[in-house]
Amino acid sequence: xxxxxxxxxxxxxxxxxxxxxxxxxxxxxxxxxxxxxxxxxxxxxxxxxxxxxxxxxxxxxxxxxxxxxxxxxxxxxxxxxxxxxxxxxxxxxxxxxxxxxxxxxxxxxxxxxxxxxxxxxxxxxxxxxxxxxxxxxxxxxxxxxxxxxxxxxxxxxxxxxxxxxxxxxxxxxxxxxxxxxxxxxxxxxxxxxxxxxxxxxxxxxxxxxxxxxxxxxxxxxxxxxxxxxxxxxxxxxxxxxxxxxxxxxxxxxxxxxxxxxxxxxxxxxxxxxxxxxxxxxxxxxxxxxxxxxxxxxxxxxxxxxxx
Numbered sequence: 001x002x003x004x005x006x007x008x009x010x011x012x013x014x015x016x017x018x019x020x021x022x023x024x025x026x027x028x029x030x031x032x033x034x035x036x037x038x039x040x041x042x043x044x045x046x047x048x049x050x051x052x053x054x055x056x057x058x059x060x061x062x063x064x065x066x067x068x069x070x071x072x073x074x075x076x077x078x079x080x081x082x083x084x085x086x087x088x089x090x091x092x093x094x095x096x097x098x099x100x101x102x103x104x105x106x107x108x109x110x111x112x113x114x115x116x117x118x119x120x121x122x123x124x125x126x127x128x129x130x131x132x133x134x135x136x137x138x139x140x141x142x143x144x145x146x147x148x149x150x151x152x153x154x155x156x157x158x159x160x161x162x163x164x165x166x167x168x169x170x171x172x173x174x175x176x177x178x179x180x181x182x183x184x185x186x187x188x189x190x191x192x193x194x195x196x197x198x199x200x201x202x203x204x205x206x207x208x209x210x211x212x213x214x215x216x217x218x219x220x221x222x223x224x225x226x227x228x229x230x231x232x233x234x235x236x237x238x239x240x241x242x243x244x245x246x247x248x249x250x251x252x253x254x255x256x257x258x259x260x261x262x263x264x265x266x267x268x269x270x271x272x273x274x275x276x277x278x279x280x281x282x283x284x285x286x287x288x289x290x291x292x293x294x295x296x297x298x299x300x301x302x303x304x305x306x307x
Contacts, residue, residue, distance in 0.1 A: 035291040035298040038274050041209035042115045042221075047100025047108045048289060052304035064299055065287055068094035092279040095289050095300045108289060112227040112281035114188060116273035117212035117219035120205065127195055129203040129220035134190035138171060140268035141185055141228065144261055149175030154184070155191050161242035167191035167198050168246070177253050178232065184248065187228040201226045213271035227275075228265065229283060230256060258283050267295025 032040065032050060039045035051071060057063035068091045080086040092109065093101050100108055116133065123129035142151050151171040158166050169191045173183040191198045203220040212219055231250035239245045252258065262284050266275050274293040277284040284290075291298040 031302060033298065033300050033302050034293075035289075035300050037211050038115070038291050038293065038298070039276065041211035044115065044276070047097055047103060047106040048300055049095055049097040049100065050300050050302045051094050053301050055303045058299070058301050058303060059297075061286075061288070061297070061299070064301055065091055067301075068092075068288065090279075091287050092289065107225065107278070109278045110280040110282070111225060111276060111278040112283055113225040113276050114222065114227065114273060115276060116269075117206075117208055117214070117221055118203070118272065119208075119214050119216045120218040120220060121216060123203075123220055126203050126205065126220065129205075130190045130198070130201075131192065131195055133203060133220070133222075134169070134188065134192075136270065136273075137188055137228075140265055141171065143268045144264040145173070145175070146261075149173055149178065151185065152181070153189075153192075155193055156246045157194075157197070158245045159243040163243070165197050167194045169198075173230070177256055183230065183232050183253055184250065185228060185230050188222075188226040213273075219272070227281075227283065228262075230258065230261060252283065259285055262292060263295055263297070266292035 036045060036048065036050050039048060051064070051068060053064060053067040057067050071094050072089050072091070076086070076088065089101070096108070100106060114137075118129055118133055118136075123132045138151075138153075145151070151173050153169060154172045155167060155169045158168065160166070169189040171185040171189065172181045173185055174181045175183070177183070188201055201222045201224045204223050205218055206221050208214070208216055208219045229250075230253050232253045233248050233250055235249040237247055239247050262275065262277070266273075271294060274291055275284075277286055277290050277292065279286055279288055284292075289300055
């Protein structure tokens, strides 16, 4: 991050406002990418920018990475003139605005999240929406697992030092890499036994954006980021002291294709749900920001660049 901030200062110092103006104008393209439109609809596009590339590279991750590298070299040539040690951006910077490159508070780099617009007709209120989303997610997750894997719900109650109780729900998994139910899926499941105490992500009622994937006027959407992790439990125990906490030590399932799983999951989820993956997120490996929607990867790229 220090490197990125320093580089921004160097560019602005050596070339005035020309680079900043280019970055700002790039974010104002009249025809945004599908990925950008989805993020804009969710009001979560801050710091992201579409890269103009040749049409042949629009849906090709490797070609996009190459185009991004070339674009950054061109951009940085004036700033690096005469420097013994040229400064560089990581390739992800080609898909970020000036603010995205320099503001460390933005989550676009390491974020991995579901963004959904549950049709309001499917839930009477926020808690019902939370339960409905959990049900939709659990069913999609079970279908997205490879053949030979099975799931079952597991819930528990934690009690804090102050005596406050909270309920938690995961899916235990048995299968080729998870013998004797040694793995768990977690991220957004709501307790069905006692949803009032659920510690999972609450929902709020909002006006449905045009890109939501349904025509109802109102939807329910998440108020905080949440993502799915498929982990192997290395140890678990009840920690008792001031309160009682069920602890699970975990690691991502070794040898499992987490990217392929996420792509299948996005295909199993309804059209009103998509997944944003930042380039530094801990689960879905990607050098550049990407949106998963209906089983497809969508990139922040628009036609207009050179080969």
